[in-house]
Amino acid sequence: MLKIDSLTVAYGQKRVLKNITIEALPGEIIALIGPNGAGKTTLVRAVSGTIPTESGQIYVNGKDLSRFSTAERARVLAVVPQTRQLGGAYSVEQAVMMGRTAYMSWLGRESQEDRDAVRLALEQAQLQDFADRSIAQLSGGEQQRVLLARALAQSTPVLLLDEPTNHLDLQHQTNLLSLIKRLSIEKELAVLMAVHDLNLVSFFADKVALLVGGELITFGTPQEVICAENISEAYQTPVEIIPHPVTGAPIIFPQGALEQK
Amino acid sequence: MIRKRPYLMNTILLLTAFVISIALGAVFIPPETIFRILAAQIPGININPDWPNSFSAIILAVRLPHTVLVVLTGAALGSSGAAYQGLFRNPLADPYLIGVASGAGLGAVFAMSLNWPTNLLGFYLVPAGAFVGAILTVVLVYNLARVNGMVPMTTLILAGVAVGAFASAMTSFLMLRTDLQLHRAISFLLGGSPMAGWNPVIAALPYMLAGMGMLSISGHMLNVLQFGEEEAKQMGLNVDRAKIFIIVTASLTTAVAVAFSGVIGFIGLIVPHMIRILWGADYRRLVPLSILGGGSALLLADMLARILLAPSTLPVGIVTALAGAPFFLWILRRAKREVFW
Numbered sequence: 001m002l003k004i005d006s007l008t009v010a011y012g013q014k015r016v017l018k019n020i021t022i023e024a025l026p027g028e029i030i031a032l033i034g035p036n037g038a039g040k041t042t043l044v045r046a047v048s049g050t051i052p053t054e055s056g057q058i059y060v061n062g063k064d065l066s067r068f069s070t071a072e073r074a075r076v077l078a079v080v081p082q083t084r085q086l087g088g089a090y091s092v093e094q095a096v097m098m099g100r101t102a103y104m105s106w107l108g109r110e111s112q113e114d115r116d117a118v119r120l121a122l123e124q125a126q127l128q129d130f131a132d133r134s135i136a137q138l139s140g141g142e143q144q145r146v147l148l149a150r151a152l153a154q155s156t157p158v159l160l161l162d163e164p165t166n167h168l169d170l171q172h173q174t175n176l177l178s179l180i181k182r183l184s185i186e187k188e189l190a191v192l193m194a195v196h197d198l199n200l201v202s203f204f205a206d207k208v209a210l211l212v213g214g215e216l217i218t219f220g221t222p223q224e225v226i227c228a229e230n231i232s233e234a235y236q237t238p239v240e241i242i243p244h245p246v247t248g249a250p251i252i253f254p255q256g257a258l259e260q261k
Numbered sequence: 262m263i264r265k266r267p268y269l270m271n272t273i274l275l276l277t278a279f280v281i282s283i284a285l286g287a288v289f290i291p292p293e294t295i296f297r298i299l300a301a302q303i304p305g306i307n308i309n310p311d312w313p314n315s316f317s318a319i320i321l322a323v324r325l326p327h328t329v330l331v332v333l334t335g336a337a338l339g340s341s342g343a344a345y346q347g348l349f350r351n352p353l354a355d356p357y358l359i360g361v362a363s364g365a366g367l368g369a370v371f372a373m374s375l376n377w378p379t380n381l382l383g384f385y386l387v388p389a390g391a392f393v394g395a396i397l398t399v400v401l402v403y404n405l406a407r408v409n410g411m412v413p414m415t416t417l418i419l420a421g422v423a424v425g426a427f428a429s430a431m432t433s434f435l436m437l438r439t440d441l442q443l444h445r446a447i448s449f450l451l452g453g454s455p456m457a458g459w460n461p462v463i464a465a466l467p468y469m470l471a472g473m474g475m476l477s478i479s480g481h482m483l484n485v486l487q488f489g490e491e492e493a494k495q496m497g498l499n500v501d502r503a504k505i506f507i508i509v510t511a512s513l514t515t516a517v518a519v520a521f522s523g524v525i526g527f528i529g530l531i532v533p534h535m536i537r538i539l540w541g542a543d544y545r546r547l548v549p550l551s552i553l554g555g556g557s558a559l560l561l562a563d564m565l566a567r568i569l570l571a572p573s574t575l576p577v578g579i580v581t582a583l584a585g586a587p588f589f590l591w592i593l594r595r596a597k598r599e600v601f602w
Binding site for chain 2: 045048049050069070071073074075078079081089090094098099101102103104106107108150154
């Protein structure tokens with residue numbers, strides 16, 4: 001589905017991503033983890049085509065994205081940006097409709113297909129009751145679902161998310177990730193997601209890519225990647241990892257905090 | 262009613278202002294007579310001319326072309342103001358405040374210094390000069406004001422003021438150094454004496470209709486750009502092409518307004534803002550409504566300019582500035598509380 005092949009990105013002389021190769025299959029959530037500055041957001045932006053790449057290819061369904069126009073790319077690959085405050089100009093439905101830009105003529109006339117896709121996206125993001133509300137009046141969690149619905153309206157096989165749970169509380173983090181998990185399975189989406197919270201990653205991700213200093217250190221299942229050795233090394237802080245008593249998913253404790261007690 | 266029928270309301274407002282504007286002047290001509298005089302011009306309609314001969318001359322040769330030019334100018338300033346606000350994602354963008362109008366004024370005066378418009382060909386040279394001046398200014402201000410892909414309010418206004426001041430200084434320099442008809446040029450720059458008769462209307466019309474037509478169809482692009490260039494691109498908008506399209510059309514529209522009516526401030530600020538408050542910020546609707554609203558607003562200012570010191574006429578730019586500057590300060594205070602609109 002989504003294949004990132006030996007991708008290298010440079011800002012001027014400095015290489016910020018080196019030779020990254022990651023593949024995501026339909027229905028699979030790939031989590032990008034790593035300390036601040038590891039290149040998670042850069043990778044999301046490079047794959048989405050908003051920053052230029054130095055070398056390497058990105059394929060969706062075997063097609064090289066570098067040959068795609070902006071609109072063609074937006075029909076195979078949608079991005080949910082980081083949570084931020086959205087202002088009041090548009091209703092939820094209007095904002096989600098803008099996700100259909102790649103299908104519209106440049107006049108922006110809506111077709112029946114566009115309206116159907118928006119209705120479906122609103123349902124999937126559980127926003128059908130908010131359609132006419134102004135986006136500024138929504139809570140942080142609801143606004144994040146608007147951005148998710150806008151990306152779903154793009155009807156793409158691949159979804160990229162850039163730290164979608166930042167600034168959300170525990171309940172909204174869990175709800176959003178459960179929703180993404182369910183959609184990835186139902187719609188067979190390949191999901192690539194930069195996330196900070198390692199415990200959430202180990203519950204929701206199918207595969208984990210650990211980035212440090214722009215390099216891919218390991219890529220595998222949460223059990224394989226999230227071990228004391230890898231995490232302590234990558235984040236430069238000792239951690240202890242115990243398996244969840246029911247699911248076996250790895251749970252991370254920072255050791256420094258344990259010693260303080 | 263007002264909120265539900267925006268196009269109807271704005272059309273009624275514009276037509277009312279249009280008729281009153283023709284009626285007002287040294288002699289008051291009742292609206293009924295105006296309608297009869299206008300109807301008599303339509304071939305095949307026979308109306309007994311029971312009005313003084315001078316009335317039809319006053320209306321057809323003086324007041325009608327003047328009113329049409331004022332409406333076109335206001336419409337151009339209102340719609341290009343709306344487009345600049347969307348492009349810069351900034352509620353304070355106005356062709357005047359961001360220096361584009363001054364740049365267009367410089368271009369126009371430069372063209373005049375080559376050939377003061379005495380024939381129709383000269384009329385076409387002035388807007389061309391204004392257009393070049395407007396484009397250069399907007400590109401310069403945009404690049405000066407840009408910080409990390411955003412165009413913040415402070416840098417936008419500062420860059421606009423600086424570039425605008427430079428353009429105004431250059432304009433004054435040009436006027437002093439060349440044997441331009443100084444009085445006419447100064448009064449032109451104040452938005453003082455729109456050129457009389459039908460010639461400027463005929464010369465402005467094709468540019469105006471093209472510019473405003475293209476602005477009217479850029480609403481969807483402007484909407485998507487409100488989420489920022491990066492997200493707009495991710496949603497599938499060809500951002501560079503959209504930006505160039507909007508900059509060129511808004512600058513063309515501004516330039517023509519300046520070339521034929523002088524540098525008039527604040528219409529492009531007040532009108533889109535009022536419309537946004539009343540009918541929302543969807544640019545697919547905001548831009549066409551700003552065309553109608555801009556026409557009404559400048560007509561109103563023009564009528565005040567003609568009445569306040571009658572029989573002499575104030576430059577309309579003075580009236581719009583007197584009303585616009587306090588309005589600008591009000592928006593500035595409001596905008597501080599808004600993160601994004």
